[in-house]
Amino acid sequence: EAQVTQNPRYLITVTGKKLTVTCSQNMNHEYMSWYRQDPGLGLRQIYYSMNVEVTDKGDVPEGYKVSRKEKRNFPLILESPSPNQTSLYFCASSFRGTSGGASSYNEQFFGPGTRLTVL
Amino acid sequence: QQQVKQSPQSLIVQKGGISIINCAYENTAFDYFPWYQQFPGKGPALLIAIRPDVSEKKEGRFTISFNKSAKQFSLHIMDSQPGDSATYFCAASRGAAGNFNKFYFGSGTKLNVKP
Numbered sequence: 001e002a003q004v005t006q007n008p009r010y011l012i013t014v015t016g017k018k019l020t021v022t023c024s025q026n027m028n029h030e031y032m033s034w035y036r037q038d039p040g041l042g043l044r045q046i047y048y049s050m051n052v053e054v055t056d057k058g059d060v061p062e063g064y065k066v067s068r069k070e071k072r073n074f075p076l077i078l079e080s081p082s083p084n085q086t087s088l089y090f091c092a093s094s095f096r097g098t099s100g101g102a103s104s105y106n107e108q109f110f111g112p113g114t115r116l117t118v119l
Numbered sequence: 120q121q122q123v124k125q126s127p128q129s130l131i132v133q134k135g136g137i138s139i140i141n142c143a144y145e146n147t148a149f150d151y152f153p154w155y156q157q158f159p160g161k162g163p164a165l166l167i168a169i170r171p172d173v174s175e176k177k178e179g180r181f182t183i184s185f186n187k188s189a190k191q192f193s194l195h196i197m198d199s200q201p202g203d204s205a206t207y208f209c210a211a212s213r214g215a216a217g218n219f220n221k222f223y224f225g226s227g228t229k230l231n232v233k234p
Contacts (some may be wrong), residue, residue: 110162
């Protein structure tokens with residue numbers, strides 16, 4: 001089954017304790033992204049990756065790190081979590097499009113989400 | 120500064136009625152406008168999408184209306200059903216410009232369809 005998986009699904013931690021949220025996709029997608037979802041703010045992009053070893057900042061990258069050493073995996077790292085990072089996190093993946101034309105518009109497939117609470 | 124503004128924040132519709140959710144954007148470089156549907160405890164899933172070269176796209180009971188001059192687009196759900204109760208997000212991106220993975224989402228609309 002084609003899917004994006006995230007682990008853990010729920011996490012409660014304390015301020016300053018490093019954590020990693022894993023994301024994996026089995027669709028051979030080039031693009032992967034991390035979003036956070038907060039009430040009234042919708043989904044905001046944290047980081048994205050266009051391929052292995054190629055990553056770039058989204059709109060809210062502060063306090064987060066990512067790496068893309070393998071095509072299928074895109075972990076999100078919080079080296080020193082703070083309470084303002086309490087949120088619902090989603091990983092997403094999609095195929096890479098070509099320049100212009102219908103194929104440049106690609107559906108993003110989202111994981112089930114990780115609810116993080118930082119005390 | 121929010122790139123895509125969505126309204127209303129919540130919506131209650133009777134079964135069989137029409138649900139309408141509106142979005143507005145500022146960046147005329149956007150050229151792909153998807154709508155995502157999210158059920159509680161799940162990740163968003165693509166519902167329907169439109170490109171600015173057409174003014175309307177219909178898939179079953181779901182229709183996107185697009186007004187390029189006003190920089191607005193909306194989702195219409197005809198014959199709304201209780202199973203449509205979910206949170207809906209509009210989004211925009213600049214696919215043709217090469218930055219295929221940069222999406223801007225609206226703040227979401229929680230739809231409740233009453234039986």
